Amino acid sequence: MQGRIIKGVGGFYEVLLQDRSVVTCKARGRFRNEHIIPMVGDLVEISSPETGFASIDDLLPRKNALLRPPVSNIDQLVIVISASVPKPDWILTDKLLLQAHLLGVSPLLVLNKIDMADDSIVSEFEADYAVFPTLLVSSRTGEELKSLKAALSGRISAFAGQSAVGKSSLLNALFPELSLETGDLAKRTDRGRHTTRQAELWPLLGGAVLDTPGFSLFELEEISQDALNAAWPEFQGTYEHCRFAGCRHIKEPDCAVKMLLDSGKLTHARYERYIELSQEIEQRRKHRYD
Ligand SMILES: Nc1nc2c(ncn2[C@@H]2O[C@H](COP(=O)(O)OP(=O)(O)OP(=O)(O)O)[C@@H](O)[C@H]2O)c(=O)[nH]1
Ligand SMILES: [Mg+2]
Ligand SMILES: [Zn+2]
Incomplete structure (x- = not known):
């Protein structure tokens, strides 16, 4: 059977099968011997014995892979930017666009918090990124969330962007069942610290989303x-x-x-x-x- 790893914890992997069911698997010992570590996003071949855990027997070739967070086979990088606080870090936006280009994934630029937007940020965003697919949204009012949902359908998307721009809030607004932890910027002791930590793919709309705790940039x-x-x-x-x-x-x-x-x-x-x-x-x- 073929499936996709959506979560990995302590040597166990959750694998999403074609029928949308999820099976907990262990990786075969030979992976460790060959220094191959299965990662979230991997397409795998699994087998289920009569008793005990199902096992991951094979890894299919990866289309792309990131090291931090460890995740593979991403189709789309959703770059979230805040239209108010925190103020956009445009060089980070451009580095993420470069990252998307190098990985061969399509970028989607999402300007969130449009409900309390700073006009100068909106005009900069619209002028600078007209050549890219963009959306102006609000997780609070629901503005343009239908378009965001449509863009996520049937693809593996990773959300990236500065801390507190509203990545988890957007995902919660679209898919309340996720109940991801969100954070109030004002209440954070350590400025810029990310609320989101684990790397986990959430199967949705025939695709999946990954709420990343930031994104490691290439060298x-x-x-x-x-x-x-x-x-x-x-x-x-x-x-x-x-x-x-x-x-x-x-x-x-x-x-x-x-x-x-x-x-x-x-x-x-x-x-x-x-x-x-x-x-x-x-x-x-x-x-x-x-
Ligand atoms: N006004 C307004 N506030 C928002 C919106 N979306 C998110 N927020 C607020 O912004 C803060 C940060 O939101 P999060 O969803 O935790 O941000 P995040 O990008 O997931 O942050 P990390 O997990 O730390 O990377 C929270 O206080 C949210 O309530 C929005 O559309 N409008
Ligand atoms: Mg978050
Ligand atoms: Zn020149």
């Missing part, structure tokens, strides 16, 4: 300039036309990206964050070889 020094360019959809079909092949899009003459800026197809904010990431990647690479 920036491992990213090539080409990969960074490819993660900025505004550039596509453009940067190949820069006069210089290795153009960094900073001060070079006849830079196609700078022309995009003039035409308004790329916002200054997104451009500046691109340069910031590009320089960070370069700095780290230099340090590594020093």
Whole structure:
């Protein structure tokens, strides 16, 4: 039988089968011998003996995998941003978009807390991310939650974003049966600490969601300039036309990206964050070889 691991605790795994039933399994000893650790999201082959626990016999190849939280085979990264408090960390948003691009998963940008939105945040969001799929929602009033639900249907989605932006609140508003723990920003002692800790896939709407306690970012020094360019959809079909092949899009003459800026197809904010990431990647690479 084939299924998907939705939870792992102390060597036991909960596997969701095609008929939507869940079986508790143990992994075969050979996984440990081969240093393979099954993770949430894995598609597995299991067998059920007459007595005792069912076992995971095989792991199917992973489409993608994250280390923190350990989860595989994600289809969609739902990046949640707050339209009020906490104030958006736009560079984090861009890093998550880059992460989605590197993993080959489609991003969905969700601006939450639209019920108490700061107008300047909404306009920045709308201007900077027009090339991406976006939703303006409120877990409190239910605004646009139908669209969010539709976007989650039939796919494996991971929710990511700063602490207290309302990831768990959105999931609770859509699926009250989850009763995920949510937190009041004001009551938190340690600012920015995440309420959500465990990595668990919740099977829903023919797909599943993962409420992550944040998202580990890849190591920036491992990213090539080409990969960074490819993660900025505004550039596509453009940067190949820069006069210089290795153009960094900073001060070079006849830079196609700078022309995009003039035409308004790329916002200054997104451009500046691109340069910031590009320089960070370069700095780290230099340090590594020093
Ligand atoms: N006004 C308003 N407040 C919201 C909304 N969504 C969530 N909140 C509040 O924001 C706070 C944080 O919400 P959580 O759902 O715990 O945030 P989270 O993103 O899951 O946070 P972590 O688990 O720490 O990563 C809570 O006090 C919520 O009540 C919203 O749409 N509008
Ligand atoms: Mg949470
Ligand atoms: Zn250029």
